[in-house]
Amino acid sequence: MNATCSPLATSVSDRSEPSESLVATAARLADVLEQDVRDFLLASDQNLGDIEVQLEQQSRELLRVAAQKLRKRRPM
DSSP states (O other), rough: OOTTTTHHIIIIIITTTTOOOOHHHHHHHHHEEEEHHHHHHOTTTHHHHHHHHHHHHHHHHHHHHHHHHHHHOOOO
């Protein structure tokens, strides 16, 4: 994957606030994904595998944020 796709860690995690709702996080991820798709369509050096990696990373990020919120509300 090249630098055309935005790195998820800096686009979502660094801007996410502890009190941000999962809906807001999901909306932010959807915005990032939309831009990644636009970038993918313009990039001639990427393939479907590149965008699939981005989809997987963003899905994992939303699950990570959800699990983190659950841990804060219900400590082990």
